[in-house]
Amino acid sequence: MMMKWSAALLAAVTGLAYGQSSVSLYGIVDTGISYYNHATATGGSMLGMASLTGRVPSRWGLRGTEDLGGGFKTFFVLESGFQPGNGSLNYGGRLFGDQANVGVSSDYGSITLGRQLGMTMYALINADVIGPSIHSLSVFDSYLPNARSDNAIGYMGKFHGVTVGGTYSFGRDAAGPAGPGATNCPGQVPGNMLACRQYTALLAYDSASFGVAASYDVLRGGAGATAPLNNSAYTDTHNIVDGYVTFGSTKIGFGWIRNNLAAATHLQTDILFAGATYYATPALFFDAQAVRYLQRGSEGKKDASSTLLIGRANYLFSKRTMVYASLGYMFNSAQAANAVAAGGTVGTGMDQLGVMVGLQQKF
Template sequence: MRKQWSAALLAAIGGTAAAQSNVTLYGIVDTGVQYYNHAAPGGSLVGMPTLTGELPSRFGLKGNEDLGGGNKAFFVLENGFATPTGGFNNGGRIFGRAANVGLSGTYGTLTLGRQMNMSMLVLNNADVIGPSIHSMASFDSYLPNARSDNAIGYLGQFAGVTIGGTYSFGRDAAGPAGPSATNCGGEVPGNALACRQYTALLAYDGARFGVAGSYDVMRGGAGASSPLISSAYTDTRTILDGYVKFNAGKLGIGWIRRNVSAADHSQSDLVFVGGTYYLRPAFSLDAQVSRYVLRNHGSATLLVGRANYALSKRTTVYTSVGYMLNGAQTNLPVAAGGTVGTGLNQVGAMVGVQHRF
């Protein structure tokens, strides 16, 4: 009897170990020192950024199980944190970047839970700067935080063509405010529209070029962050972009149209052109120009240059320089999370180090 129990226990332990062998711990730790001038209400700032470096810091767990026939079950739990302070980003959530489970197979991937939506995926190839300290987040803080709570997502890839979409029953349960916390949890009895969101993607990626488009509609709800304080109000983004690859780099271009239908309707256009060039395998240069126009409320232009040097496969040092040209009515900062006086131009710079694991 003891031998039978011992054998059963060893079998259980062995089975558990095998099940856990496909779970991966991964992450990015990224920070440095930044500077920018003309900070509101005045003067300059020197310090460490809390929102992002070249990329936002994160750690996560992901795993999958082979179900046979090319099918898999998977999960992702991902946390975003501020390296200088150790605090949680993404609305203070433990797994604010991702918390989902799903199934994948020949016909695509089905994902349930908090996940990246199509407004983030559509920019992955064309936006060479990405969610960096000096980036298009200065014009639209949603772009590097395009995730949906309570969501059902689908993504399928077929011979270079990608189709995808998400549907959220309540797009953002964290609050009360912030670029990734808008207090719109939805799922309100008697109000099926409160905080609903849907996104859609169609893309083609070839050996040398690619094009993509997405559509994103989010609704408001009672108590949510302004201006979407009612389920009758919507915030809509249409994104079109593309890229061309060449031997030593890539060029990307894109256009983002945003319409906010709330108490005061607003419309904006954001156009960007950028490129990456590899001087050698470990040394690359990025540059991007972004032009933002908010209808009847001014405009601004952001110039960004960045240099990256890979010390190893895991560790990179970089420097980023940005220059924001504000119109007379705008006060958009050059750095994510920064401030600037209305109508003032602003220069920002950062030197940082990034380690991946």
């Protein structure tokens, strides 16, 4: 098998193999108008263009493949995330912040080099029926919709329903100065092999009626990086166990996410979620999800907890065009200040209502 991989890589580099190739342009533009109350300590409201999507982040990309023969293919992905409201780039201003990678695939799996999705993203794709939207799991953990790695090598193989994957990053986040997708941790520092390293792993099984997945994701800090991961001895670890079942026109997803931050102070959080998608017709479908968030500090006590309820109605005018309305309600404990909308604000201890009406176009 090693000789086959070596031959395929040599052919890709030297141009000695010629085969059919294809390049496709694709994308999604998704935005709308949002409202939420209790946005300040005095209870003020907010109405405006949503800074985040109500379904999936807007992006465009180029994807290409070439058949090398013998079951081997080379591929590349260049994918750019952006804000439709003002045209700015996501993920710390990167031109191709979603993905920028090249690789080789075969029946044995694929090897990918460059900026790519971590296994946390793949673990959540099937179980999280709401996805990376404005009212979602991301309001509790902003890393989840940004689970990508710079300077990474990855492997993924699928064998009779079983998926095995992993990534290793030599410097997980080269953008800055701040934000969940720009933590200024480029790593690859001479004399410090741990600085800004990241490794993720996935084991999943999918069938026609159900699936389960588990992932492990460790981020290391580095000198000069955004706090709290500003030391290579500090780590941030995510563990996910989730699953889904389908029957008829309904899909039910559920899962558990634990995040352990081991830095100057220790913080542990747990996210429990369960949701469902129901298709009333091929064009009209509904999503609902309940999320429970628990936070524990260094003393081991419950510092803050919140419960988020989400409902969303979606209508397809065509395969490419959709309208939707998303409703979220956040119940905060006395010490919690988790906003109902990703990127939003809320007064400490206040409950919050959020609404978004949006339009999505695919190409």
